[in-house]
Amino acid sequence: MQETLKQLETEAIAKVEAASSLKEVNDIRVQYLGKKGPITEVLRGMGKLSAEERPKMGALANEVREQIANAIAEKNEQLEAEEVKKKLASQTIDVTLPASPIKMGARHPLTIVVEDIEDLFIGMGYTVEEGPEVETDYYNFEALNLPKEHPARDMQDSFYITEDTLMRTQTSPVQARTLEKYKGQGPVKIICPGKVYRRDSDDATHSHQFMQIEGLVVDHNISMSDLKGTLETVARKMFGEDRDIRLRPSFFPFTEPSVEVDVSCFKCGGKGCSVCKGTGWIEILGAGMVHPNVLKMSGFDPDTYQGFAFGMGVERIAMLKYGIDDIRHFYTNDMRFTKQFKQD
Numbered sequence: 001m002q003e004t005l006k007q008l009e010t011e012a013i014a015k016v017e018a019a020s021s022l023k024e025v026n027d028i029r030v031q032y033l034g035k036k037g038p039i040t041e042v043l044r045g046m047g048k049l050s051a052e053e054r055p056k057m058g059a060l061a062n063e064v065r066e067q068i069a070n071a072i073a074e075k076n077e078q079l080e081a082e083e084v085k086k087k088l089a090s091q092t093i094d095v096t097l098p099a100s101p102i103k104m105g106a107r108h109p110l111t112i113v114v115e116d117i118e119d120l121f122i123g124m125g126y127t128v129e130e131g132p133e134v135e136t137d138y139y140n141f142e143a144l145n146l147p148k149e150h151p152a153r154d155m156q157d158s159f160y161i162t163e164d165t166l167m168r169t170q171t172s173p174v175q176a177r178t179l180e181k182y183k184g185q186g187p188v189k190i191i192c193p194g195k196v197y198r199r200d201s202d203d204a205t206h207s208h209q210f211m212q213i214e215g216l217v218v219d220h221n222i223s224m225s226d227l228k229g230t231l232e233t234v235a236r237k238m239f240g241e242d243r244d245i246r247l248r249p250s251f252f253p254f255t256e257p258s259v260e261v262d263v264s265c266f267k268c269g270g271k272g273c274s275v276c277k278g279t280g281w282i283e284i285l286g287a288g289m290v291h292p293n294v295l296k297m298s299g300f301d302p303d304t305y306q307g308f309a310f311g312m313g314v315e316r317i318a319m320l321k322y323g324i325d326d327i328r329h330f331y332t333n334d335m336r337f338t339k340q341f342k343q344d
């Protein structure tokens with residue numbers, strides 16, 4: 001019996017050493033150490049042994065098992081290490097390969113226009129103010145000299161959420177809110193860019209959502225000529241250094257007097273073309289001196305403070321500047337459109 005066990009040990013270890021895969025080693029383990037293996041078989045025959053020999057044989061059998069198990073563990077370790085090495089060798093990384101280029105996005109044309117205007121005004125000492133897009137009727141209309149039942153409210157078809165809240169129809173409520181914060185003490189110099197909403201049917205020149213950027217200055221001794229000088233600076237920044245502007249009388253409830261502002265055509269220089277519809281001038285924004293009622297409602301004394309305000313549609317500026325013929329391009333997220341505004 002002793003002989004048989006020793007022989008099994010030698011045989012098994014030799015097989016383990018010759019094995020070349022983890023599967024092969026596992027098969028050997030099952031074959032020799034399994035419940036139906038030869039060692040178990042030998043141990044079953046122990047009943048025939050004398051009481052003296054039995055423990056010796058048991059100990060020997062355990063030793064043989066251990067030896068085989070050790071050989072298997074060692075072989076497994078060796079094979080696993082080899083496998084890792086093989087894997088590493090087959091998956092070497094070629095560090096000399098050039099990297100694939102990173103795709104850079106483009107700024108949206110509306111963002112470009114807003115940021116250009118912001119840069120210009122920040123340089124002139126203005127701050128940028130923002131406010132909620134869901135606004136109360138008070139800030140959107142009343143504080144801007146548009147009491148309930150005022151006919152001019154019809155100029156702006158609104159998305160009402162409740163009787164007293166609506167999607168703001170203009171960025172002017174930000175002016176009213178900011179003026180309140182200053183508690184009657186100037187100077188105030190702000191611009192307010194943001195999205196506004198009106199109940200319009202979408203077509204090439206109308207969108208129910210669009211962007212405005214407004215400016216407001218309130219201080220002592222502010223006059224129309226300050227307004228004109230500021231607007232000239234904006235027009236030249238957006239449309240070229242040799243642009244002129246002209247002011248035409250108009251009406252807005254929150255300014256008095258109010259003006260529409262035209263810029264001399266950047267395409268034909270004033271001779272007349274399709275962009276300016278033959279007039280040599282292009283309307284770009286509305287402006288005026290802040291209405292005394294608006295100053296009063298926001299806590300400023302209209303006898304000592306004056307102000308001017310202006311507002312423009314960002315889409316209109318972008319359409320003129322980039323020759324875009326349909327406002328819907330700004331909102332349909334077509335990559336072929338936005339990619340054209342990539343800057344290096």
Ligand SMILES: [Zn+2]
Pocket residue numbers: 265266267268269270271272273274275276277278280281
């Ligand atoms: Zn023209």
